[in-house]
Amino acid sequence: MDNLTSEMCNILQGTGAVVNMDNYYMSTTAAIHLKEKGILCRGTIRTNRKFVPKSVLFMAKECRSNERGTSRIAVNAKHSLVAIGWLDNKAVNFISTADTTDVVSVERRIKNEKVQLSAPAVIKNYNMYMGGVDRHDKLRSTFSLGKHHKFKKYFVKFMLFIINIALTNSWIYYKLTNPTKCKKSEARADFFLSIAEHLVRPGYDWAAKYKVTPDSTDNNNSYDYYPRAQSRVDECTEVMQEMEKAGAENKCKFVDFSSLPLQLKKQSKTCQVCNYEMQKPKWKGVVMCMNHGVRLCSGITQPRCDSSPVFIRPQVRKSQTTLGTCPTKTSCWNKFHEFYEPKGLFARMVMNIAEGTICFGSVLYSSELYQQSYKALGVEVTDNNNKRKTCMGRINLSTHIGKKYLKWKY
16 A cells, blocks of 8 residues: 555655545555655554554543543654644544644534634644545535434435435535635535425425316416326226126137236236146246136146156055146146136136226135045045035145145245
8 A cells, every 4th residue: 555655646756745645545654655755745544554653542431531622742753753643523643744743723513613622733734635535525424314324224325325425516516606605604504405495395286286287277387297197096997997898708818917007926926727736836928817817827738647746645646637637738728718617616806996906716615626636635525514614725735745845835
């Protein structure tokens, strides 16, 4: 790092110029090397850098016990080097070859009051000549949006940091274009207050905004905008009306889920025929029949007896042809319309256009095919005094094809 600092300052060699640096570049050895080349420097320094005098450093306990404005100074006469420790809100440390040990007064704000504190001359000179990045950081630290807040999500803090930078830049440009307005001490606070008022617009009639249309002849409203796009409720109503029309005409048309204005979970987009046949769930290529409201995949699938996973019980593996599944190799769309739907395995969908809800067609546990699957898998369905049947419901995958398939979400 010292070599980098020395190389960047080569252009100033022998000029006697003063370079202001932050604690990333500053070190005692860098200051000595620059002094030998005829370049003076000052800047903050980190406490873990080599050859920093321990006598000027403030411990945490000493920061609490000493008053604000307390300073410690160490001098190296051989290299004309001054090391300074000074208590502001927290302890800051400086190295300088361009300043003396003189003590001056600086202005600080304590609880909305301006107070004069004693400080070494290097503090005042550094604040006067420090670069744009340090000055920008100083401006950004005041009126900060996220400085005193903690967030569980890091990107919230990051977004507030970007907004702080934008606000600080806007103040700098405003100050350059309006120097007379920015002379008073409250100018920056007034500037941010005006931005907040323009963003919030407390006197704006937001309710009237969404009632006005471009064709309105009301001269009292002067809002320049266009009406909102069609809402998701209107889109959903149109799709549901098309589905109702397809059901009335008994035409089986497919519709892709990407064109449906519905927010569905991933497990609500799986093929229902694959789920019934206890095959691996499929999400890709799944469409919905607009007539029956059943989710079906368009890919070619093997019959259940020729596909995986294999059933655990040997007697079930021998009797897979009696599971009540389609015996032909074809798509689930064809399986449903040619085999399962005529046998009454699925119930039709239920729609409520007024509420904008759709209940997909579901498997009927009381159907003949599902009862056949129960028998082939050895699931007992008993009649409890002719009131209801017990053990009737969705088949437990872990019992018949293994626990490793529990991660499948149907």
